[in-house]
Amino acid sequence: MTTVVEKTPRGVIYRAAKSFPVPDLDILSLLFDSEHSAATPESVIHSAADDPSLQLNVSRARTLTQATSAALRRHFNIGAGGPGRDIVSVVSLGHYLLPVLCYGIIGAGGVLSAASAASTPRELARQLLSSESKILCCVEAVKDVAVKAVEEAGWGRGGGGRVLVMGEGREWTLKVVQADGSLGRNLIDENDLLPWQTITDRKTLADSFVIMIYSSGTTGLPKGVKFSHRNLVAQASIAGDSLRQSWGGPKPAWEYRTLAHLPMAHIAGIQGYLINPFYVGGTTYWMPRFDWHKFLQYNKQHKITIFFTPPPIYLMIAKSPDVTDQFASLEMAVSGAAPLGKELQRAASRKLGTGKNVYISQTWGLSETCGSSTLMPPGVDDDDTGSVSALMPNMEARIVDDNGRDVEPGHEGEVLLRGPVVCNGYYKNEAADRASFTNADDGGDRWFHTGDVAHVRGGLVYIVDRKKELIKYKGLQVAPAELEALLLTHPAVLDAAVIGVPAAEWDETSEVPRAYIVADRNKIDADAIKDFVKRNAANHKQLRGGVVFLDAIPKSPSGKILKKDLKALASRGQSKL
Template sequence: MEYCPEKDHDLPDVDLYSPLSLTTETTVLHAEAADPTNSINKAQARTITKRIAHVFRTEFGIGRNGPGKDVVLCMSANQVLLPTVFFAIIGAGGVFAAASTALTVMELVKQIRQSHTQVIVTCPENKDKALKAAQQCGIPATKVLVLESMGHKRLLRNTVNPAQNYLQRESELQWDRITDRATLENTLICLLYSSGTTGPPKGVMLSHMNLVSEAVIPQLVLRESRVGKPHLDVPYSTIGHLPTAHIAGCQGYFVTPAVAGGPVYWMSRFNVDQFMDYCKKYQITFLSTAPPVYQAIADSPRVTDHFTSLIRAESGAAPLSPEIQERAEKKLGCAMSQRWGLTETTGSVTTLPWGQTDNTGSISPVLPNVRLRMVDEDVKDVAQGMEGELLVKGPMVSPGYFENPEATAGAYTPDGWFKTGDVGVLKDGLIYIVDRKKELIKYKGLQVSPVEVEAFLLTHDGVSDVAVIGVADPAAPGNELPRAYVVKKQGKSVSEEELKEYVKANLARHKQLRGGVVFIQEIPKNGSGKILRRILRDQAKAESATRQAKL
């Protein structure tokens, strides 16, 4: 059975540069949270974007042979001019690829090679890492650029000739306007890396239509006037605290502000106390973040009048318990909406319409223009009210994984439905997540692929076999900690601390074995050799329950 929203919207056939209806030329779009005088408005953003696009085209050949072919990888901490680099890459005809600043050199090398990156843009803190990875991939240092735009700096320089500042160039590139629907749907402009439902990270391909629809539709839900219902008509402002290598930061801070019509106040590093103070100082009206931040707000004795201006609070990336939601709402002074989606859906495909509330733990109803199915193991629709894997279709759903037809075929049905890996049930028009088929571990809203960590641990001389699962974090409900179950090689001696240090030295921070290492005699597997993670998860839950009972 196909479930539909209350209504759909007619989406405009426009590229990423066009849907700027709620802004004026003087609207400030980006500012530094620590110093808001360091800011750019819409007109300035357009000029800087065109100048950087000209540099990418003329100096580095990005887009010279047509759009959607040349990849520029960006690995940077949050900063004011980062959105102009994003738009400039796409405006030049290139593909923006994002890499997390948490990646190690080894992980970064893999992503550079997978994406066929030609140019790298980074920040001063990550310059050395970028140069080491570039060298291993055969990218010359002249194609590693360093962007600095906090503290009123305006610098974009290559690492060979730092005296040359590309932001001082005045030549501009006029980008092509696109109105053809097929071109908007099929032109690759953005690559974000996700593990999907399992496996190592893969490049999720996003188009103009994906990003535009994800920006426009939620705003229509909030701001469209309905008969008998109030509509949202307040200035937009938010805090840029999430990393832009992930869909929430990329979509939420690069694209949405231009559509919603207000500024992002950028934090280069996240600090929860500073974050709360900035929300008060700048009278933030919109807040979208992950459950750990809402838990910190709920638990903080510092929160008094920090969120009096807030009119919309949204939670995503991981489940938010009704208990934490209730406590957070008291501190925030407004109702919260849980949104659900993935990188493959360009972010959220569900949200609560303006004026509605829900405290039952649902992930809200589907957005306009989205279609939902719930299916069994044979991808056949289950009866209404029964549990099933959630499948979605819509203009924001990615066409698939970059140069990975096998992974794409495994994640999509032949008629184009994306298999989310989440198991849910529909009750009274609201969707509830009850389980998940996918094996991903969610640590503070970030994805951890157990397959990736397992593959790395198997390179250790003392490991014969291994399985990695997520175990419940006792300090943060809904958060998971990676745990490795390890079979030692015969005759080899290896300790928990040794394996933890091995991972720490080579994998990103969110992939660390915070859930511990457990040595066992055999990894449970089925007849075809697939790891039976559910057995290990059930075992971990039983052990946790036993410990709690003893306490």
């Protein structure tokens, strides 16, 4: 299942050696009703990490989902005018009943739009206006922010009856925020159910609009990414069936248990907690938010067997003395959302599992690919070359130069993707669509520009860096991700980020690398860091832009370094240390 390459009249095409059939079903029918799903009516699919007695099996989830759909339709007309028209925004911490709301929105014919619980009122208001949301659902902990946001968005005092607070305990509730801030009656009636519409027409599935998330905004303003039933089903079935091939059956020999510790506003939360574990009959244990010590506690307490997490958490696993036997039950570990250097990959892998070969594999994807676009082939469980695995089955790629011409195999260039997991574009943003998708005239080839520079070697994909973030120094390219990975191998460096800054105030055509470092200043200084890079990197990769110490590297909730924040810091004339 490695990546193969083929020269065609339309370019040099990379594809997975294997493909899987994608079921012609809507996402709820796939999970709850189809033979493809390994979950039974009694399978526990969601549970509270802090109190596992709070749990949800498939049968109960079905009832609450349909009751939620009915309440949204009856009280707010969600889906009454047809599917894919009414957007329902959700801003929430993680909890085991949150999936019921998400499934219920889709079941009513609405569009689930997830927002970050870390949003300020202004940021949330901007997203509500951009998405044209009809209602906003939240948890009690973010109610004040939600109300301020909707008032700023012009919804009226207290949200004008369009803000709902969901329950998080044993009883599933949805209550409207009143003008005085109090909560109204529970709108959920378990005797009033609205079954979802089963869809089997492939074109209808592909053209549907069921979920919208906002791109991370690491380089600019976030954009609303539109997902169809086809996208969600393809991601679940292709990833799930790839795992089943490696397991040799519909379920692994071990119990599938994962820990929800990433934000629901990120595609990793949507696909990784709401959908994929359900598809393979697994259980998701929900944390409200990421907390390092509770993360360790819950991994041990619930004997977590599989998780996906970004490099910052693997960095903590590798360097923290707190890690002992908490990951003894782990069977699979996957990294994504940002580059994971091979040295960190090896160091963190050594602390996972007990007496088992639990090696961290890397996946690569974007918001626009509904999650993964690469997966490690079955049987390859020890790749430590820094690859992001092979192209996922059913996916195709091209690698092109700055002029859009295909480069020779083995050479670097921007990756273009197409396949069933690639989104349908951006919400009411034709300029972004034109910038991100090619629409050729020769038969309608449509490729998504990922913005990532990569090459393929030995059937595996190697990401160099974001195209926009490559540093150009005297005609040579420097990949910040490479320097970041190198810096993290130093035992005194706790975290690191690298950006390009102008080589001189009068010359903005050439850049030099600057490192931002989190470290104990009593153990290391800027000169020691520069010397370390000098010993381990080529001349054009030296830290000529200096070293700046920070208390923390700015990152998105999903773990991506916010380079735009660092560039703003640099532009304000931060002194070089």
